[in-house]
Every structure is written in structure tokens, then in C-alpha cells.
Amino acid sequence: MSPERILEGLSLKCGALGENDRLLTLLSAEEGLVRLAVPGARRPKSSLAAAVPLVLLRLQVGGGRGLARVRQLTVARSYANLAGRLEALAAAQSLAELALQLVPSGEGVPGALDDLLMHLGRLETVVSERQGSLEALAISVQAHVHLLALGGYALPLQRCSRSGSALEPPLGDWSWRCSLLPAEGLVIGAVPGALLMLNASELALLQRLTRPALPRTRAGELMGPELVWLRLLQVIELWCGEHLDRRSRSLGLLRICFAPDHPLPPGAGRS
Structure with a gap:
């Protein structure tokens, strides 16, 4: 015994x-x-x-x-009150799914539980304070960035995966692009066959998600419109589909909350 x-x-x-x-x-x-x-x-x-x-x-x-x-x-x-908002519940469930994929049995991942609890607490605030739905989407995207890094599958956000050059998005240059190649990472320029391309402001916003707090304006409003956050969600879906080899059902539900007619991103993995 x-x-x-x-x-x-x-x-x-x-x-x-x-x-x-x-x-x-x-x-x-x-x-x-x-x-x-x-x-x-x-x-x-x-x-x-x-x-x-x-x-x-x-x-x-x-x-x-x-x-x-x-x-x-x-x-x-x-965290039962998260059921009061579908987008908050979908966001929370997506984080639980990710933890199930990232964390091994019998071996803790330092910081994973604390980070997950922090983001669940933020989702609770979305529900209790009746914050805008976009907050739940942003929290889920940022939490995925954090947990992927803690679990050893970090998005390579600092250097071009091919040239090794620093990824320094030139804000204000609307012609600049970087390409997402999920098997490699982010590559400067418009690369044929890329599943997704980000402009300078989108990449800059994604890079800021490695910090503890969500990016906000001086007035306290969340940076970035809904369309941009949906593109960042697509980055997460494509990355997880490639490296974890499984599509998150809850992330799909979260996407439907904001874009019910938006198809699943190509290459986003399988269930």
C-alpha cells in the first residue's frame, strides 16, 4: 500500500x-x-x-x-463562473487542452500551473466585470504564447528562422512582411508557400505577448482590433497544429465566437 x-x-x-x-x-x-x-x-x-x-x-x-x-x-x-460567457469558457478550455498536450506525466513544468491560473483569473475578471469579448480572445492568445514557451515549443519571435537576422518590425512601413512557415518559424519577407504573412504592426503585437501584461494603450484599451487578434489566433493554431500535431477543438470554438463563417486555417493540425 x-x-x-x-x-x-x-x-x-x-x-x-x-x-x-x-x-x-x-x-x-x-x-x-x-x-x-x-x-x-x-x-x-x-x-x-x-x-x-x-x-x-x-x-x-x-x-x-x-x-x-x-x-x-x-x-x-x-472557475465555474466562466460558463457564463461562451468565449471565456472556450478560452479556458483551450488552455486546459494545451496543458494536457504540453505537460508530461510525473514531471512538473516550472511556472506552467501558476501561469495558467493567472490567465484563468483574468478570464474570470472578463466575466465578473462584463468586459468586452475581445479580452477573452487576447487572454487566450497570450496564454498560449506563455505556455508554449514554458513547455518547450516557443514561437521563435526574435530572429528570422532562415537568415538569423533580428526580427525588428519597422512600424509604419506597411509594405514590410514576414512569413509564417510552421515547420521553421518566421521568415522575413513574403515567402512562396507561407501559410500566413504578418505585417510589421501584427508582428510587433505578437512579440509583446511574451510580457506578463496584455498590450494596452495609455487609456487602458486593448491594442489591436479584433481582426488582428484573430490573425494572431491563427498563428497559434498553425503552430500548435504543426508541433503538437493536434487541433484544439476549444480554439475552434473560440474562433467561431468571433468569426462564425471563418474556415479552419489550412494546416492547423488534426483532431
Whole structure:
């Protein structure tokens, strides 16, 4: 019998296990992804029924061979109110999907849980303060930039992937372009066969997303119109499709919230 231990983390995914149990996938700072059996959690009056997605949990875990089992749980924070806005919920779910792809089992990724919780908190503010829908889109795009970097799949935003020259977008030069080649990175100029091209202001905005705060004007308004943020979302979709080899269903739903008739970007991966 394995000794019991305390485990803290964010529930990313739950599924059925047997008739009354749940299979919980938890993101822990120390142990990365941890899969746990939650006995009786699907019974209506179970004390473990709070084992659902997007809840920060403190768990007492034990068990022998195979799946460890949750003995007790305490809810530290629930993000259930994100369901009040479809775009906020889609953004949050897209981050959970990304964490499931990036973080290995049994090995924590330093900073990943804290960064994810920070962005979920910002999405909560979008809902509670009735902020504009564009905020949720921008938060999701920035969070993807952060988490991809933490997980070892950073967008190469500082140098041309072919020449090695610094990517220094000349703001005000509307003829300047850089091309996204997902297998390589960003290349200065209009490259034949590129799946997407960015102008100088779009690249500059994307580069600023590596910082902690979202880019805002002096008046506090979010920089960039909706169309530009949708293009940056497309960069994320194409990059993840190439390097993680899987299309995010939640990112697709997020796109539909803003552009219901916009087709899936070519090469954005497969489910």
C-alpha cells in the first residue's frame, strides 16, 4: 500500500470510470499531469463530486498498484463562473487542452500551473466585470504564447528562422512582411508557400505577448482590433497544429465566437 500524500493542482479533465467513479487528470506544479481515480464521484451526494474540470483542488491521495485514489478533497477555487460567457469558457478550455498536450506525466513544468491560473483569473475578471469579448480572445492568445514557451515549443519571435537576422518590425512601413512557415518559424519577407504573412504592426503585437501584461494603450484599451487578434489566433493554431500535431477543438470554438463563417486555417493540425 502506497503512503497517502497531499496533492494540489488544477483539474483539467474528468471522465467516467466504472459505474460511479471518475477519472481525474490533474495539473500539479511538482508532478506534472497526474491521473487519479475518484471513487463514487458520480453519485449525486458524494463528498468527492466536486472533482470536475477547471477547479483548483487540494487532495488526499493514496492507494496501491495502478491508479492512485482520491480519499478526500477540498476546493481551493472554482472557475465555474466562466460558463457564463461562451468565449471565456472556450478560452479556458483551450488552455486546459494545451496543458494536457504540453505537460508530461510525473514531471512538473516550472511556472506552467501558476501561469495558467493567472490567465484563468483574468478570464474570470472578463466575466465578473462584463468586459468586452475581445479580452477573452487576447487572454487566450497570450496564454498560449506563455505556455508554449514554458513547455518547450516557443514561437521563435526574435530572429528570422532562415537568415538569423533580428526580427525588428519597422512600424509604419506597411509594405514590410514576414512569413509564417510552421515547420521553421518566421521568415522575413513574403515567402512562396507561407501559410500566413504578418505585417510589421501584427508582428510587433505578437512579440509583446511574451510580457506578463496584455498590450494596452495609455487609456487602458486593448491594442489591436479584433481582426488582428484573430490573425494572431491563427498563428497559434498553425503552430500548435504543426508541433503538437493536434487541433484544439476549444480554439475552434473560440474562433467561431468571433468569426462564425471563418474556415479552419489550412494546416492547423488534426483532431
